[in-house]
Amino acid sequence: MSQPRASNSLAEAVKEHMLRDDAFSKLLGLEIDEIGAGYCRLHFTVRPDMLNGFRVLHGGVTFSAADSAFAFACNSHGRQSVGLTVTIDYLEAGELGDVITMEAQEESLKHKISVYQIRATNQHGNLLALFKGTAYRTSNEILSLPNQ
Amino acid sequence: MSQPRASNSLAEAVKEHMLRDDAFSKLLGLEIDEIGAGYCRLHFTVRPDMLNGFRVLHGGVTFSAADSAFAFACNSHGRQSVGLTVTIDYLEAGELGDVITMEAQEESLKHKISVYQIRATNQHGNLLALFKGTAYRTSNEILSLPNQ
Amino acid sequence: MSQPRASNSLAEAVKEHMLRDDAFSKLLGLEIDEIGAGYCRLHFTVRPDMLNGFRVLHGGVTFSAADSAFAFACNSHGRQSVGLTVTIDYLEAGELGDVITMEAQEESLKHKISVYQIRATNQHGNLLALFKGTAYRTSNEILSLPNQ
Amino acid sequence: MSQPRASNSLAEAVKEHMLRDDAFSKLLGLEIDEIGAGYCRLHFTVRPDMLNGFRVLHGGVTFSAADSAFAFACNSHGRQSVGLTVTIDYLEAGELGDVITMEAQEESLKHKISVYQIRATNQHGNLLALFKGTAYRTSNEILSLPNQ
Numbered sequence: 001m002s003q004p005r006a007s008n009s010l011a012e013a014v015k016e017h018m019l020r021d022d023a024f025s026k027l028l029g030l031e032i033d034e035i036g037a038g039y040c041r042l043h044f045t046v047r048p049d050m051l052n053g054f055r056v057l058h059g060g061v062t063f064s065a066a067d068s069a070f071a072f073a074c075n076s077h078g079r080q081s082v083g084l085t086v087t088i089d090y091l092e093a094g095e096l097g098d099v100i101t102m103e104a105q106e107e108s109l110k111h112k113i114s115v116y117q118i119r120a121t122n123q124h125g126n127l128l129a130l131f132k133g134t135a136y137r138t139s140n141e142i143l144s145l146p147n148q
Numbered sequence: 149m150s151q152p153r154a155s156n157s158l159a160e161a162v163k164e165h166m167l168r169d170d171a172f173s174k175l176l177g178l179e180i181d182e183i184g185a186g187y188c189r190l191h192f193t194v195r196p197d198m199l200n201g202f203r204v205l206h207g208g209v210t211f212s213a214a215d216s217a218f219a220f221a222c223n224s225h226g227r228q229s230v231g232l233t234v235t236i237d238y239l240e241a242g243e244l245g246d247v248i249t250m251e252a253q254e255e256s257l258k259h260k261i262s263v264y265q266i267r268a269t270n271q272h273g274n275l276l277a278l279f280k281g282t283a284y285r286t287s288n289e290i291l292s293l294p295n296q
Numbered sequence: 297m298s299q300p301r302a303s304n305s306l307a308e309a310v311k312e313h314m315l316r317d318d319a320f321s322k323l324l325g326l327e328i329d330e331i332g333a334g335y336c337r338l339h340f341t342v343r344p345d346m347l348n349g350f351r352v353l354h355g356g357v358t359f360s361a362a363d364s365a366f367a368f369a370c371n372s373h374g375r376q377s378v379g380l381t382v383t384i385d386y387l388e389a390g391e392l393g394d395v396i397t398m399e400a401q402e403e404s405l406k407h408k409i410s411v412y413q414i415r416a417t418n419q420h421g422n423l424l425a426l427f428k429g430t431a432y433r434t435s436n437e438i439l440s441l442p443n444q
Numbered sequence: 445m446s447q448p449r450a451s452n453s454l455a456e457a458v459k460e461h462m463l464r465d466d467a468f469s470k471l472l473g474l475e476i477d478e479i480g481a482g483y484c485r486l487h488f489t490v491r492p493d494m495l496n497g498f499r500v501l502h503g504g505v506t507f508s509a510a511d512s513a514f515a516f517a518c519n520s521h522g523r524q525s526v527g528l529t530v531t532i533d534y535l536e537a538g539e540l541g542d543v544i545t546m547e548a549q550e551e552s553l554k555h556k557i558s559v560y561q562i563r564a565t566n567q568h569g570n571l572l573a574l575f576k577g578t579a580y581r582t583s584n585e586i587l588s589l590p591n592q
């Protein structure tokens with residue numbers, strides 16, 4: 001598995017560009033801790049409005065936070081990338097007040113396709129979920145996209 | 149694939165029990181249209197705060213709405229069920245103002261495991277995403293769970 | 297879901313081209329029943345050498361037969377396509393002597409990506425497995441590939 | 445991720461029990477290199493009869509070898525376990541004569557469910573595929589199963 005690399009300026013610039021309009025990541029209160037080529041680590045805190053009907057963390061929130069980490073990691077090389085397919089395994093339920101970290105690592109980077117694994121852990125280091133995402137890499141340069 | 153069945157009283161009662169505390173489904177504005185044994189259809193409208201950094205619907209929102217449909221369908225038999233693993237394929241991006249319907253159908257119902265497919269379509273009938281979920285069926289009766 | 301279409305000449309020609317060298321499909325004794333644009337149905341019989349250590353059908357055989365149906369369906373449009381990622385759900389075990397049918401249907405066909413579902417049923421019509429595959433469509437025309 | 449542990453006697457005994465009847469693993473020529481609690485590493489060599497219609501390794505063979513590693517790892521604790529759902533990502537094609545190693549590691553072990561990742565690498569250390577499998581743990585003790 002590729003190792004986290006130091007944050008670099010391209011990945012940082014892409015992240016700034018993406019975050020500016022990423023309303024849903026803001027709604028979830030995602031905080032990005034580190035970004036690099038093919039790498040992203042972020043965290044959030046489980047709020048009452050993130051619970052499901054059984055009063056534990058809604059799987060959709062876990063997925064969404066992992067999906068954002070996936071998006072920052074796969075776009076970090078500067079080419080606009082879109083998620084094709086994702087699998088998530090739920091291992092333990094998140095609970096109110098938990099601080100959950102998502103760490104995205106690049107498994108494979110080819111010309112048109114890249115693959116990432118994202119691990120979700122809580123503040124005790126327990127593994128809550130495994131997320132694996134496959135992205136299609138378009139030929140659009142993100143930093144050249146027009147402002148909207 | 150199992151056919152949608154008329155809403156029945158058990159599935160309705162479970163849905164009411166689950167919805168009462170399902171804060172995240174409320175945050176997303178999910179509206180349940182039909183519920184039955186092994187079946188759920190719901191919809192929501194794409195709001196500005198559901199967009200991602202490329203100004204299209206965040207994949208996490210699509211996933212979350214499908215995941216709620218999955219939860220209502222797999223719990224509809226009255227036994228508390230938890231998602232084990234899910235796959236989602238993104239076929240077309242959702243856009244601001246779209247009305248997106250999730251239809252969950254039961255593919256398999258065994259003693260401890262059940263499997264569902266959820267199709268996400270927009271107001272034009274275009275297929276936006278395919279979601280497949282596997283649930284573990286506990287022996288807890290939902291309607292006997294203590295109020296929290 | 298797209299409906300099976302009558303076998304057409306392009307899909308037939310592609311199938312002939314692919315089958316000529318497909319040693320592993322031959323090893324499994326796969327018999328193709330129908331082929332069309334985005335569609336394939338094939339069957340095989342479970343032999344003693346296809347069983348696993350618990351004396352039921354090895355999951356790898358089920359997968360392989362489904363994977364061949366996926367390959368014939370996604371290549372049927374004439375563009376060489378390669379599997380990117382696949383999910384399989386095992387619902388019931390296959391047994392010695394079972395005749396298992398794989399039916400592949402196209403869920404989505406875009407410029408570079410296509411998605412298929414394959415259903416595995418036995419001679420009693422029981423659903424044994426669900427297979428979902430995503431393919432990357434290269435720009436190679438299969439019928440123009442050099443003979444090897 | 446759990447680390448490979450030294451082969452232990454329970455895992456070894458289970459492997460012997462399973463291998464005795466595992467006709468399909470024999471057909472593929474799988475050689476087990478190491479077995480332990482929640483762990484398995486095996487390898488095989490790509491033969492001409494494992495190729496597909498494009499003259500590269502059939503995805504079903506890669507899957508089957510990974511699935512066997514998954515089976516040995518998830519049964520290694522002595523409780524009979526069955527695969528529920530599996531995802532495989534194809535990153536690079538295997539070729540005739542390649543020696544392909546499958547290494548299965550346990551990601552999670554709960555009372556009824558366990559989760560494994562299997563990495564497929566060739567003799568050059570290139571990652572060819574990622575496989576993730578979820579197993580249901582029955583209450584049958586493998587070493588107490590009747591001989592067949």
